[in-house]
Amino acid sequence: MSNYLKNKNSILLKLALAISLCFISAFVVSNYLVTTAVTPLLSTATDESTIKSSYEVIGQIHQELNIAKTLAISIANIASTIPRKREVLQTLLPKIITAQGIQKNITGGGIWPEPFKFDKKQEKSSLFWGRNKQGIFVPFDGYNKPSSPAYHNEDWYRPVKELPRDQVNWSKSYIDPYTKQHMVTVSAPIWLDSGYYGVSTIDLNLDNIITSIESNAQKLGGHGFLVDSDGRFISSPNTKFGHYELDNNSISLQILKQNTGTFILQKNISDDRGTNSLALAGNKSIRFFDINTENTEGDSRVLLIHMPSIQWTIGFITPKTVFTNPINSFLREAATYQILTLILFLGLIFFALEKLIRKPFFSLINQLKDDDKLLSYSKTGDELAMLAVLFNRRHAQIQESKDQLYEYTDMLQRALDSAHAGTLHFDVANDRLQWDERSNNIFDLNSQQQDIDNKFDLLEEMIHPDDLYKVTSKFKNSLDDKSILDYQEEYRIRLADKSIRWIQGSLRILRNKQGKAISCSGLHFDLTEKKLSESSIYDKEMAEESNRLKSEFLANMSHELRTPMHGILSFANFGIKKSETASREKLLQYFLYIQTSGNRLLALLNDLLDLSKVEAGKLILNKQKSDLNTIIQTCCNEQQQHLADSSVTLELNKSSGTCTGNFDPTRIGQVICNLLSNAIKFGLPNGTINITTNLNDLGQLTFSINNDGQPIPTAEIETIFDPFIQSSKPPSDITGTGLGLAISREFIEAHGGKIWAEANIQTGATFKFILPAK
Amino acid sequence: MEKPYILAVDDEELNLIILEELLVDKYELSFVKNGRCCLESVKERVPDLILMDVNMPIMDGLEACSRLKKQQSTTNLPIIMLSALASDAESQYGLNVGADAYISKPFDEIQLLDALHFYLN
Numbered sequence: 001m002s003n004y005l006k007n008k009n010s011i012l013l014k015l016a017l018a019i020s021l022c023f024i025s026a027f028v029v030s031n032y033l034v035t036t037a038v039t040p041l042l043s044t045a046t047d048e049s050t051i052k053s054s055y056e057v058i059g060q061i062h063q064e065l066n067i068a069k070t071l072a073i074s075i076a077n078i079a080s081t082i083p084r085k086r087e088v089l090q091t092l093l094p095k096i097i098t099a100q101g102i103q104k105n106i107t108g109g110g111i112w113p114e115p116f117k118f119d120k121k122q123e124k125s126s127l128f129w130g131r132n133k134q135g136i137f138v139p140f141d142g143y144n145k146p147s148s149p150a151y152h153n154e155d156w157y158r159p160v161k162e163l164p165r166d167q168v169n170w171s172k173s174y175i176d177p178y179t180k181q182h183m184v185t186v187s188a189p190i191w192l193d194s195g196y197y198g199v200s201t202i203d204l205n206l207d208n209i210i211t212s213i214e215s216n217a218q219k220l221g222g223h224g225f226l227v228d229s230d231g232r233f234i235s236s237p238n239t240k241f242g243h244y245e246l247d248n249n250s251i252s253l254q255i256l257k258q259n260t261g262t263f264i265l266q267k268n269i270s271d272d273r274g275t276n277s278l279a280l281a282g283n284k285s286i287r288f289f290d291i292n293t294e295n296t297e298g299d300s301r302v303l304l305i306h307m308p309s310i311q312w313t314i315g316f317i318t319p320k321t322v323f324t325n326p327i328n329s330f331l332r333e334a335a336t337y338q339i340l341t342l343i344l345f346l347g348l349i350f351f352a353l354e355k356l357i358r359k360p361f362f363s364l365i366n367q368l369k370d371d372d373k374l375l376s377y378s379k380t381g382d383e384l385a386m387l388a389v390l391f392n393r394r395h396a397q398i399q400e401s402k403d404q405l406y407e408y409t410d411m412l413q414r415a416l417d418s419a420h421a422g423t424l425h426f427d428v429a430n431d432r433l434q435w436d437e438r439s440n441n442i443f444d445l446n447s448q449q450q451d452i453d454n455k456f457d458l459l460e461e462m463i464h465p466d467d468l469y470k471v472t473s474k475f476k477n478s479l480d481d482k483s484i485l486d487y488q489e490e491y492r493i494r495l496a497d498k499s500i501r502w503i504q505g506s507l508r509i510l511r512n513k514q515g516k517a518i519s520c521s522g523l524h525f526d527l528t529e530k531k532l533s534e535s536s537i538y539d540k541e542m543a544e545e546s547n548r549l550k551s552e553f554l555a556n557m558s559h560e561l562r563t564p565m566h567g568i569l570s571f572a573n574f575g576i577k578k579s580e581t582a583s584r585e586k587l588l589q590y591f592l593y594i595q596t597s598g599n600r601l602l603a604l605l606n607d608l609l610d611l612s613k614v615e616a617g618k619l620i621l622n623k624q625k626s627d628l629n630t631i632i633q634t635c636c637n638e639q640q641q642h643l644a645d646s647s648v649t650l651e652l653n654k655s656s657g658t659c660t661g662n663f664d665p666t667r668i669g670q671v672i673c674n675l676l677s678n679a680i681k682f683g684l685p686n687g688t689i690n691i692t693t694n695l696n697d698l699g700q701l702t703f704s705i706n707n708d709g710q711p712i713p714t715a716e717i718e719t720i721f722d723p724f725i726q727s728s729k730p731p732s733d734i735t736g737t738g739l740g741l742a743i744s745r746e747f748i749e750a751h752g753g754k755i756w757a758e759a760n761i762q763t764g765a766t767f768k769f770i771l772p773a774k
Numbered sequence: 775m776e777k778p779y780i781l782a783v784d785d786e787e788l789n790l791i792i793l794e795e796l797l798v799d800k801y802e803l804s805f806v807k808n809g810r811c812c813l814e815s816v817k818e819r820v821p822d823l824i825l826m827d828v829n830m831p832i833m834d835g836l837e838a839c840s841r842l843k844k845q846q847s848t849t850n851l852p853i854i855m856l857s858a859l860a861s862d863a864e865s866q867y868g869l870n871v872g873a874d875a876y877i878s879k880p881f882d883e884i885q886l887l888d889a890l891h892f893y894l895n
Binding site for chain 1: 831861
């Protein structure tokens, strides 16, 4: 497993991390959902249980108050029947109160005729009962004495006058000056038939109520309080609750400890009158809100319940921890289980990854480390099995290709061996030339030279200086010219032993899309043997050609010799045969013909002599100041008969000035006669021959002759000047030794001039020569 | 009896003169200077025999001989080649194009006259 834990790119690692991340995310989300869903539910439940226990307290309070109320009304009813029976009432009333069974909380009661204060004159007098030190009801008569203090406020007394029968008025709570107990007094009107009489009162000790509030608050884990209708605390929370701020409903609340020992719950801190404090509960009889306290209790939750019958408000302050602790403990528990589940799942997943994926994967990977092995995979049908099968198939294909490649490479090597060709590769960007062992052999490199990585410099050193420029410039051009695909050159190299070797380098140039050369690959061949054999073949061919030309020459000579020979022999025979019979004129004619033929024979021999002289380098020029046009005229006169026979028109375009130069007039005359004779022979009957002469600005005499006959084939432009060669067109119409042009060329070149033929289909054949005038 | 009519074709004037000297007594002679003229002359009047040189301008003797032998009307016309080209190979060229005999120059009078006699009788 550690293998892929070390590998940052491992798919398995990524997969494991991804799955873990998914589970952790799911855990976080579910935890959040549980928290947000469960908290209000639990909170509501807690609120409801708080309300329920509070109502129990309220019920208890109401029970106590109802007893006091009922007593006050009962006493009022009795008093309305017998108002003035003072003794009766004094006996009766303690008994009524005691009979209720809860007399412990009833601390006193009385009947107060109006005006209730003592007056000597008045007939009516107040009755009052209170408990003595033993807790037994005894009548007090002190109120009817002028010296007794009248501490009862009229507030509890006066409003009763407005009340109908059976209705009561509750006083504000107060602390009894004698017993120092929290008290409240309930008053009921006493109505006689004659009208209003006074008030019946019952004093209720609130200790019981306060105790039950305190105990309930303790049960809830907080503190309780009871607020009077004027905002004074009847029952106060512990004094350490000095200051609360209510964060809800923008109400700030301060609980202040008064000098008198009572507490006032104020709506606003600034409102020190405290009169609005009951508005805390608003119109709702039950209300929850949260407060922040500065003391150690932390955040707290306040429940206020308003009691409309007596205008009291009962409240419980409970630290929030009381509510949140069970929720948190529940959530903690839930989270613990979730984490355990998560760990279990992750464990299972890692187990599955290990078992199902990693092991088979690494089994294949380990097999792959062995290069030539096929993959074996124990299971069938799963993805890895498919992978293994496909791999094996591909492996087989690769093996096959590899074999083929080996075969091809082998074939190529053998082919290269058989061709004695060396490979080379040139990297253009790095100017780097490399080649193989065969090239090393071709270049006959020593071991030190073979080790040179870049053969380029070596090559430049070895190439024959005469070939170096040709090779390098052509190679550079080939690289630069985008249209060139292949480079091929033959060149010589000089080996260490000074011998020469012929090399052929062939390269194919690889270019990028822009046509820029990137590299070249190709072959070296050793052409030395081929060159040698070519050279010997060439020599042999030359010898054969020479032989052939000689044979042709001899055959031609035979013909040319036979023709005049035929004339000489025939006419000599006629003369001999007819020497007796023939006339003298006839015999003379025979001799003339023999002479003509002999002259022709002589001319031919002279031609041969000329040529052999020139070829042997023994030609002597008799240069003298001569006029080219004069010589032309002489030639034309000599050829007059020929011209007439062929009906050829001769046009002479002489230059305006003289065409005088320093040359051998006989030789140049021969040349011109020869050219003119050729022009006639090769021209059309009835055609035209043009001859043009000039002395040009370069001081050269120029001569041009043109007929309108068959043009000279381009291929023969040069060869017709060779000895024994005649133009092939027309091949067999023309007689001649084939020496004329050869001799002409020798003569012109001996003068330092030049003679050439021009082929022009439009204008027939043209021969030109130039001669230096001086 | 009328003399047989022989057409001699040669570009060398001197050769024609020799033939005239040799044959004028026994034969009616006509001379032309190349193969083309020979063909034109044959069109006008078919000779009994043609004596044909080989090397001539415009049209040589081999070509003229070949053409005549291919024409229906002259296929049986005897043609004797007379040429200064004397080798066996050259005489074989002449026979190949249909010539009836090939005589090299300089020739023996008797040989020519025998040949004429053979082909004209």
